[in-house]
Amino acid sequence: MSIINRIPPLPLAARWQKHFPAKLLPASPDRNMIRKSVGRKLLANQELCDRFVRSLKIRPDEVIIEGYAGVGALTRSLLSGGESSKDASGWSSTLLEEISLESQTQVASKSRSKKGKYPSWLDDLPASSSMASSSTNPKAETEAEAQGDSSTSTKPKLVVASEGSIELLVRSFNYPPKADTLSASGKPAASDPYTREIPVLQTPLHPNLLLSHSTAYVWPTLPKILANPLVVEQLPVHDPTLIGAEATKRSWEDPEPPITLVCQMPDSSIGEQLAAQWIGSAVGDPGQKRTWIWEWGRIRLALLCGKSLYDRIMAPPASIVNCKLSILTQALFDIVPLPPFHHVVNVDKQSRFTEDRPSKPLSSVPISAETPLGIPSESSSSSNGLITQFEAGIPKNQNRTQTFPLDFFPPQTTSQRLIGKPLDRPDLLGLMLIPKLQSPILASQKDTWDYVMRRMFVRDTLTVRAALPNLNFGAETLITNIEKSNTNTNTDTNTGEDGEGFRGIPVNGERVIRDLTIPEWLRIVDVFDKWAFKPDNLILDSGNPDETSREVGQD
The missing domain is CATH 3.40.50.150 (Vaccinia Virus protein VP39)
Incomplete structure (x- = not known):
């Protein structure tokens, strides 16, 4: 040629x-x-x-x-x-x-x-x-x-x-x-x-x-x-x-x-x-x-x-x-x-x-x-x-x-x-x-991030306290761990029923969804991910064969 x-x-x-x-x-x-x-x-x-x-x-x-x-x-x-x-x-x-x-x-x-x-x-x-x-x-x-x-x-x-x-x-x-x-x-x-x-x-x-x-x-x-x-x-x-x-x-x-x-x-x-x-x-x-x-x-x-x-x-x-x-x-x-x-x-x-x-x-x-x-x-x-x-x-x-x-x-x-x-x-x-070499989003929590933000951005002018029920029945109880301070906790710990070691920063329940920063979203996602009553299936299926082949909903 x-x-x-x-x-x-x-x-x-x-x-x-x-x-x-x-x-x-x-x-x-x-x-x-x-x-x-x-x-x-x-x-x-x-x-x-x-x-x-x-x-x-x-x-x-x-x-x-x-x-x-x-x-x-x-x-x-x-x-x-x-x-x-x-x-x-x-x-x-x-x-x-x-x-x-x-x-x-x-x-x-x-x-x-x-x-x-x-x-x-x-x-x-x-x-x-x-x-x-x-x-x-x-x-x-x-x-x-x-x-x-x-x-x-x-x-x-x-x-x-x-x-x-x-x-x-x-x-x-x-x-x-x-x-x-x-x-x-x-x-x-x-x-x-x-x-x-x-x-x-x-x-x-x-x-x-x-x-x-x-x-x-x-x-x-x-x-x-x-x-x-x-x-x-x-x-x-x-x-x-x-x-x-x-x-x-x-x-x-x-x-x-x-x-x-x-x-x-x-x-x-x-x-x-x-x-x-x-x-x-x-x-x-x-x-x-x-x-x-x-x-x-x-x-x-x-x-x-x-x-x-x-x-x-x-x-x-x-x-x-x-x-x-x-x-x-x-x-x-x-x-x-x-x-x-x-x-x-x-x-x-x-x-x-x-x-x-x-x-x-x-x-x-x-x-x-x-x-x-x-x-x-x-x-x-x-x-x-x-x-x-x-x-x-x-x-x-x-x-x-x-x-x-x-x-x-x-x-x-x-x-x-x-x-x-x-x-x-x-x-x-x-x-x-x-x-970025490192980000706050863990692979194990990817679906949780997607689910939480989809549900809470439905009405982004609501406060966190008012929007929590959109996540699942009874999710309003998560507000305690979402608001609780991490002061004087072990920073190497990522779990804890009392809220100690949850990632991100505490989020006041009166904060509005539209105003939340990445560290605040991290706290909400981490608390929801460790909730005993979190839904088993967090993926929203489009139902379209062509879209499914492209893994839509799973990004």
Whole structure:
């Protein structure tokens, strides 16, 4: 296979609809067994893609797995280390001659075959072949400098782009449309999308880019990509006594691997479902063998997500949108805001507000000042100084990014009168989630955390005393141990009928659910978990076979 070592630039975002109809975005690898990924949004402004990638601070020998790659704007930025605009300016149509005849004949579209050239949007490219921004922002350069964007970036060792719509892969990367019908062994692929092999192919466009016709919605997809031989040979060997993918896996306590999962999350219930499962799956105890992608260690998650998901993850106590996902994420991960930036303090539940509002706690009593039990003293993440400290969920020193409709695809509007008007808030916002070495959530109490928070957040304006009956009949008796002080107790003890040694901090019964902090939730969960009359089954079953296969309800 001839490799031309450069991917041709995309057309201006205003012309994307011509070559990449939005109807292709929800498509899945198996329309009969995998639901469509509705609500998908892509970052279409190449400069914004570059700024997002530069903010990742790509490490030497980094391997990036990209989910929901779409038409490849972010993929191009990832390959260039955040300098795709510079790479595009040097692109020439003469490089097309280096594409082998074999790869040209694999193009599926009849219209492109008649033209005899790839890409199909060649005539739409600007005369300079440069990646001009689809919007004009005179403050872009100044803002980029203020937010610490570097002019020089490290390029990743490998990027694996996974996309569920094969037509998008064909149109964007010249992907062979029939290559995934057979497994690597030459035998017919299994019909079950959860057990069959995941295709990972070398593209003729770039030596560091692999393509996969798959979707991150299927739970085993990402581990199978990491275990693919083409990917394994690019991963650092951690244990030389093992072979293949097993040699690249590491324990949770080992140094963080140079692996980052990047994903443009669907802005829908599917995206929130995925985020909740990925976040919840990071629960584990020290020394415990992990599952899913965590078999490779503390992999970073870099997400471009919709406003609602962003707000819920970032919501601090006393915020209107503070919820179960907020507590879990902040307990398990260090959170780093990434561009595009537009954080709103105390946003409403529909994420309609665009300006900060003061948040006032609903509780009539303050939080306990006791030293909590079972809470790690400090963050143990060591990801090249990326951790951005923020108080009350408010990122420090982050200017808001001005965006326009055509910076995203599909755009909110294509009206010529409105496309030049700035959006009130970006359609996608960036987040980096870096797993903590230690968290207060024990693996044995994972289902208890889920159950307690689901039940008590049903009415988050109730006090703890009023909400306890929602847990189970007779649960109001737990208030004694929840309120009891741990002063003068043995901090190494985690049990005790009289309340001594319960983890977390005492919680006054008049504290309001919405205002509770992680140490307070820890006390409530620990007391409930050790209650003799705790329900035997704490898992809420969805009853849908497809959802059950993805372990929904178990995260």
